[in-house]
Amino acid sequence: MNTATVVTDPERQFLGCVLWMPHTTARAVLSGMRATDMADPMCSHVLQLVIEVVAAGHAPEPVTIYARATTTGHAPGEEGRHRLSRWLADTYGHTVQLPDTAWHLKTVVLEAAWRRALAEHAQRLLHAIDHSPTDVLADLADGTGPADDLWARYRAALAPTTPKEVAA
Template structure:
């Protein structure tokens, strides 16, 4: 079994690659490459955002083309790695991508929020050991990144819940 089957980030991207431009644009609303922990997944999300910005669907061939255009030298091995990753992610994506994409988006944003909280806690622990009290207080109060992620996660979760209620009611 491939790890792509169990990775919400890859499952999200696999769904995204199956969507037409308009649906992909809606799903990508509020998403950033930094929301993904895996560097390759973040890079592929960046490619998908580029594709949508050029009014192209985030299909595997389009993403690979954008990777080819933005790759730095030496690039042959890296491009091959990106291409294989994209293909495997696409092949293991759930069917009915529009139904799964909203749920997976919320799952990805929830994980990003949890990472932001963990990183904030780690900075606080380090500051407690090394910084003056005033700096610790400022750092403790600076939850902007985590708060912003929480807002985007809630919006994705609420949209997913509303869509599920509408489907059940229909």
């Protein structure tokens, strides 16, 4: 375990904050979040489990997340269970617990996801610019749906007004 990574990674810190929350608070903070918003595969995996647990009406405690993973086959084998258990324990144990930290980190994670979506879109355009027919290129240029969606969710996260339903 690299403690510095756990403490300085916004995605892990966000998830760590959520792991400490009661159900209703977690539900509000998770509003508008998707597992695909995470760049790190393990963070994405755990966020999906957290979303499922919260959508089922439970607090996202590490033991509940672990139980969900093992009963649904999302932590196969002894090694998979050990890796998830260690990750949850490290993240839970090294999370900074300050008021509103999760809300702030949510915006940090969503902004980073939006920037990645823009970069991916730009890469697709750059790749196609010299080789694609103009109609294909025009469609690619207009195909900003994922980035637009992330932008809207990021803007909504900047000023949460009412608790919303979790995206399951």
